[in-house]
Amino acid sequence: MTEIVVTPSDDAIPRRFSDFATLGEALDYAAKGLKGFNFHDARGTLVRAYGYAELRDDALAHARRMVARGIGRGDRVALIAETGPEFASLFFGAVYAGAWPVPLPLPTSFGGASAYVDQLKVQLDSCDPLMLIYPADLAAMAGEAARQAGVVGISWQDFAGEAAPDAPLPAADPDDIAYLQYSSGSTRFPHGVAVTHRALLNNLAAHSHGMLVRPGDRCVSWLPWYHDMGLVGCMLSPVANQVSADYLKTEDFARRPLAWLDLISRNPGTTLSYSPTFGYDICARRVSSQMHVAERFDLSRWRVAGNGADMIRPDVMQSFVEAFGDAGFNARAFLPSYGLAEATLAVTIMPPGEGIVVEMVAESELAGGTPPAAGAAERFRAVVNCGRPVRDMAVEIRSDDGAPLPERAIGKVWCRGGSVMTGYFRDPEATAACLVDGWLDTGDMGYMSGGYLYIVGRAKDMIIVNGKNHWPQDIEWAVEQLPGFKAGDIAAFAITTPAGEEAPAVLVQCRTADPAERARLRDAIRERVRQVTGMNCVVELVPPRTLPRTSSGKLSRTKARNLYLSGQIRPYDLAA
Incomplete structure (x- = not known):
């Protein structure tokens, strides 16, 4: 039996930092090299090395299958976003066909089959796709959701078995929509964020520069591909910046969190990996007094330990450092950031090497100036510095009436730049409520200090727990x-x-x-x-x-x- 070998961290083609007109062009270029995706099982064993050249071939075949089914420019193709080569090739296949891929979530461990069918049905009604393509083992639930929504449903195994006759594929324009991104939390009020090729590549270039991506860098991720951090930051960015990536499925991480750190340790090229706070928390909690972390893990090469997607808790970060310092983890590897799907992904990133920086803010300030009840002591919260605006992004703090606020005044976070969305799909009212003269009202609260953004609360009404929006x-x-x-x-x-x-x-x-x-x-x-x-x-x-x-x-x-x-x-x- 031939041994499976991971795709290399380096190859001969010159590095380009997302300077492409379209996402399809980015994959065309990456396919000239030897890098690619690598998929691992629950124990971190490599089960599939999937070079970008193979990904491109499979994607082009899927594009021809879609064209043969009458799918074309601007049509939506809904995809259940299971981490693996099938979703990746279907996503890029839709892009090559001129359609808009729409990543949709996997079922969770709660709520049961009926809740999952209901969630898919609402999102399918919102994005109005021509097809829903899903893993065969989800055929009962996903197929039922497609039936209820009046959408063609097919397993990706059956779709891959269809003929792929030669057909001309449309030439994409940079201002065409590249994909629709749904918030993970909304089941009754879904908002499909429409992101253009131009906006996507602008953001991918900005955060690759912000992280100072270097020759030999390699990414490890367990983040789901139906969230913006997993999709944009850990799937599309490696392609557009020609970085090899290693993946665990999210459900495998949930069962064996330390497999994430095992994978980082075993692969000598791993330098980049992102997680919400709860990912670091669960790993630190799994370390026992009997575990010899210095013998099991080698985290010394982990240069960028990104943190985003939920409120960053400095106590958790400190616990992680204490748990894995003996394994060579450097606290200055932590890279806090702030972003949202409406800005494609990144809005601000901490410069690499600065680590976690906190300021203490009175709870009365965080609560909008409401003083404590009579006799109650003032409480303070540690607020984490989320970095500087990425390239081509401007950030302002504004009052409720839209007036710019001075430094250290808490208000709404607004941003403007080349990666801000064109709007919510088929929802002009919601779009007009948050996009004003090119500025995006993020709905989040924060303040600026010395050019750095501090987030003090998430979106006005959004509840974010363990990286999930509710x-x-x-x-x-x-x-x-x-x-x-x-x-x-x-x-x-x-x-x-x-x-x-x-x-x-x-x-x-x-x-x-x-x-x-x-x-x-x-x-x-x-x-x-x-x-x-x-x-x-x-x-x-x-x-x-x-x-x-x-x-x-x-x-x-x-x-x-x-x-x-x-x-x-x-x-x-x-x-x-």
């Missing part, structure tokens, strides 16, 4: 399905627990005076939210007419959160 409307809707509750009774938002972790909190207006019934309702709400979102949450029952509203009568989650954190909303004491 829309509060979805949580509120789940509670509304329980008997006795209605729209407007529930406010969901993110809080920082005493342990320093981000968690969802749900305030529910309760009309019963029976303590036993209140306790039952609290448990029922917690279980309902867990079933729908997979998250454990803080549930607080509050008196009727407690939740604040705007002047137009809408629920104000931001004000509810501020009043709750300052002690001005007082929940029922269920222990009484």
Whole structure:
């Protein structure tokens, strides 16, 4: 049996930093070399080396199959984004065919088959694709979602078996849409972010320069390909910057997190790898006092340990350093960043080698200037420096009325640059709400200091836990399905627990005076939210007419959160 060998970290073709007109041109160039993707099993054993030349051949064949099915410029092709050569070749196949690939998520461990079918159905209705292509082992669920959405569904094994007759492929324009990116968290209110070739390549060039990509660099990733960091940062960037990449499936990382560090250790070329905070956290927690980390791991070559996608917690980063310092991990390898799909990916990146830098900010400032309740001590939170704007990106901090704010004043983060999206697919109202004169209102809160961006809170309403986005409307809707509750009774938002972790909190207006019934309702709400979102949450029952509203009568989650954190909303004491 022939031994499988990983694609090399270096080859003869000169490095180009994403200076291509289209994504197809980027793969055409990368295919001239020997680099590529490498797929590993749960134990980190190489099972498939997939050079960029082979990827290109397979993608062109898929493009011809799509053209034979009548798929053309501007049509959407939905793809279940399982990490592997099949998705990669189908994604680029759609690009070569002039269509827009739409990566959609894999099923999670919670919610069951019906919840997954419902999620796919909503996203298929939103992007209106001509086809949904999926792994054969998901045929029952994905096929049912396609049937309900009136979309052609086919397994990628069956699709790959179809004829690929010669056909002319359209020439892409840099301002054509390259793909649609969906937020992972929204099931009832999906927003498809439309990203052009020009915007994508602008951002890929910007963050490759920001990370100072060097000859011999190599990437390792377990991030899912249906998230912007996994798709753009760890799949498309290696192609456009000619970097070999090694992959674990996300579900394999979840079962054996230390396999990620094993893979980094075994491959002498590995220098680049990204993770949200929770990835570093779970690895640090898996280290036991009996484990000889210096013998098992060699992390000395890990030059860029990127961190993004959720709030960066300095205590977790310190725990990781303490757990793996003996294995050669250098704390200055940490590279905090800030970005979002609406800007393609990166908005700011910490210059390599500067590591984690924090500032202490009063909770009263973070809560919008709301003072602590009488007699309560002021609390402070460590806020992490997320770096400087990437090349061609401008960042401003603005007040609620849009006026620019001075240094160190907390406000909304706005950005403008060549990689900002053209808009949300078929949603002009949502687009107009966040794109103003070329500037993108990210909805996130932060401040600038010395040219660096500090993020103090995620999007106004978004709840981000373990790197996943959760829309509060979805949580509120789940509670509304329980008997006795209605729209407007529930406010969901993110809080920082005493342990320093981000968690969802749900305030529910309760009309019963029976303590036993209140306790039952609290448990029922917690279980309902867990079933729908997979998250454990803080549930607080509050008196009727407690939740604040705007002047137009809408629920104000931001004000509810501020009043709750300052002690001005007082929940029922269920222990009484």
